[in-house]
Amino acid sequence: xxxxxxxxxxxxxxxxxxxxxxxxxxxxxxxxxxxxxxxxxxxxxxxxxxxxxxxxxxxxxxxxxxxxxxxxxxxxxxxxxxxxxxxxxxxxxxxxxxxxxxxxxxxxxxxxxxxxxxxxxxxxxxxxxxxxx
Numbered sequence: 847x848x849x850x851x852x853x854x855x856x857x858x859x860x861x862x863x864x865x866x867x868x869x870x871x872x873x874x875x876x877x878x879x880x881x882x883x884x885x886x887x888x889x890x891x892x893x894x895x896x897x898x899x900x901x902x903x904x905x906x907x908x909x910x911x912x913x914x915x916x917x918x919x920x921x922x923x924x925x926x927x928x929x930x931x932x933x934x935x936x937x938x939x940x941x942x943x944x945x946x947x948x949x950x951x952x953x954x955x956x957x958x959x960x961x962x963x964x965x966x967x968x969x970x971x972x973x974x975x976x977x978x979x
Contacts, residue, residue: 850905868932868937888943892946895951896955900955903917921951928947929944
């Protein structure tokens with residue numbers, strides 16, 4: 847059931863991300879988050895977005911290389927728009943923020959690709975072919 851909700855969860859998270867990254871710097875949420883390094887939040891936020899996006903897409907459609915590239919391009923455009931629209935709300939645009947966004951996207955994609963394979967190997971038990979006795 848949760849797997850079928852992944853696309854909805856992904857869209858909801860993307861909306862929360864847009865709101866959070868455009869809050870004025872004096873907002874209490876921004877001040878509380880500022881206790882951790884800024885680049886950590888960029889990396890973590892986009893890693894989660896990349897993971898959810900890749901996982902959602904594999905639920906909806908079979909994987910293909912062109913889909914991976916389209917998803918990546920879409921998330922890169924999302925990150926660019928996110929960074930470029932922040933000055934409108936009193937926040938700054940930083941190239942290093944964008945670079946950490948990209949690193950997060952790639953890490954999220956890699957985690958979403960690898961995690962099912964790792965879990966499958968951990969859970970999969972080969973059946974014994976020899977007869978007992």
